[in-house]
Amino acid sequence: MIQVFQYPHETLMQVSTEWKSEDSIVGYDDVERFETDMIKLMLDERGMGLAANQIGITKRFFAIGHDSFDTFQKHAIIWNPQVINSSEEKVIDVEGCLSFKDVFVKVERPKIIEVQYETTQGKTRFAKLNGMESKCFQHELDHLDGITFNKRVSKLRWQMANKG
Ligand SMILES: [Zn+2]
Numbered sequence: 001m002i003q004v005f006q007y008p009h010e011t012l013m014q015v016s017t018e019w020k021s022e023d024s025i026v027g028y029d030d031v032e033r034f035e036t037d038m039i040k041l042m043l044d045e046r047g048m049g050l051a052a053n054q055i056g057i058t059k060r061f062f063a064i065g066h067d068s069f070d071t072f073q074k075h076a077i078i079w080n081p082q083v084i085n086s087s088e089e090k091v092i093d094v095e096g097c098l099s100f101k102d103v104f105v106k107v108e109r110p111k112i113i114e115v116q117y118e119t120t121q122g123k124t125r126f127a128k129l130n131g132m133e134s135k136c137f138q139h140e141l142d143h144l145d146g147i148t149f150n151k152r153v154s155k156l157r158w159q160m161a162n163k164g
Contacts, residue, residue: 001053002041004098007148011053012099016060016144019079022124023059037119038063039075047098049136051143054099062140069133078117081141084126088109093132095139097149103163107152109138 005011028034042050042134048066052059072146089111096104112130115137119125129137139149150158 002037004041004045004050004054005056006101007097007150009056009097009099011056011058012143012148013146014052014053014058015146016053016058019059019061019118033076035063036143038077040121041063042098043075045098049140050098051140053143053146055153060144062143064136064140066132066136071127071129072133077120078125079120081115081117081137081144082128083113083138083141084113085114087112091135093135095135095149097121097139099148100150103161105153105157107135107139107151109135111157113138 021039025034025098028037038050038055041055042048042063048069049062049064051062060081061077061079063075063077067073076087086100087110090108091111092106093151094104095107111134112128113134114126114128116124118128142149142152153161
């Protein structure tokens with residue numbers, strides 16, 4: 001059974017490696033069944049994104065999806081995601097993380113991003129993301145680089161957020 005690890009679990013600090021088509025998930029015969037389980041876990045935890053290393057797998061993929069999103073309205077796992085362009089304009093908005101229970105903190109990030117990723121079927125896709133969807137993608141991509149959101153804010157802001 002897969003589970004969400006809490007900070008400071010060791011895989012949260014590791015840089016994940018590329019997902020290759022011949023790769024497989026330990027404990028799963030097919031990727032589709034794993035995808036179903038990972039998305040279910042994300043929804044059970046009330047998340048809109050869940051990175052592979054949050055469940056202990058240091059490969060470059062994450063689950064993403066929310067009714068309010070434009071591109072990822074339907075929940076999906078995306079593979080080898082990348083940001084290929086980011087807007088100069090930044091926004092500061094509140095973020096939460098399934099690996100930090102009950103911590104919500106304002107994080108500054110580029111407003112609009114252009115991204116590339118692979119679908120479970122191995123197709124390369126491009127999209128332009130804005131709003132919460134852009135923020136969520138950047139938050140999850142940070143995970144794959146071993147960067148948790150406490151690293152994106154000042155010490156003071158982090159301490160304030162943890163006081164609730
Ligand atoms: Zn997170």
